[in-house]
Amino acid sequence: xxxxxxxxxxxxxxxxxxxxxxxxxxxxxxxxxERIKLGKxxxxxxxxxxxxxxxxxxxxxxxxxxxxxxxxxxxxxxxIFFGLLLWVIVFILLGKIAFDLKAIKDYSSDTTVTxxxxxxxxxxxxxxxxxxxFQEQKAYLRGYSK
Numbered sequence: 001x002x003x004x005x006x007x008x009x010x011x012x013x014x015x016x017x018x019x020x021x022x023x024x025x026x027x028x029x030x031x032x033x034e035r036i037k038l039g040k041x042x043x044x045x046x047x048x049x050x051x052x053x054x055x056x057x058x059x060x061x062x063x064x065x066x067x068x069x070x071x072x073x074x075x076x077x078x079x080i081f082f083g084l085l086l087w088v089i090v091f092i093l094l095g096k097i098a099f100d101l102k103a104i105k106d107y108s109s110d111t112t113v114t115x116x117x118x119x120x121x122x123x124x125x126x127x128x129x130x131x132x133x134f135q136e137q138k139a140y141l142r143g144y145s146k
Contacts, residue, residue, distance in 0.1 A: 001063045004129045009059025012122040013052045025114040026107055029055055031099050062086070063126055071134040076124055078131070083123020087116055 013029040020028035030051040070078055095101035104112060 001067050001130060001133070002060050004126065004133065005060035005063030006056045008063065008122060008125050008129070009056035010052055012118060012125065013055040015121075016118060017048055017052065019114055019118070023110075025111045025118075027101070027111060027115060031101060032058070059126070063130055066127055066130050067134070070127060071131055073127070073131055074135070076128060079124030079127030080120050081123075082127045083120040084116070086123055087119035090119070091115065 016025070016027070016029045019025050028048065028051075030047050032051050032054050033047060066082060070082065090099070091101060091104055095104070
């Protein structure tokens with residue numbers, strides 16, 4: 001679960017960085033660190049790198065949460081719902097409190113659609129990978145329980 005979560009966080013936050021670079025979204029991966037003042041040394045690339053690694057570490061926790069809640073679900077649909085749930089948690093419930101994000105109505109429709117799609121892809125990656133790993137582990141252990 002650790003490698004799935006960390007890779008998912010690194011990969012999809014890197015995709016978010018590219019999308020923000022090409023102005024598909026007004027939010028980059030450094031939205032995680034906006035409340036933390038790092039100083040002048042952490043501007044630009046360093047701040048983005050720290051944010052991407054931070055999202056990777058947070059994703060380890062998210063992968064374990066899905067492992068305990070939904071590891072027995074198969075298919076893509078649970079991942080889509082999981083991604084949508086994560087988007088609602090990040091942008092609507094915790095947006096202003098934890099990440100200093102504006103209200104969702106204050107962002108462009110491009111930002112809203114892009115982040116929803118990215119969270120759906122992220123949730124699908126985490127959910128499908130975790131459930132696949134669980135099914136493989138269950139089959140592996142079943143072979144040794146004679």
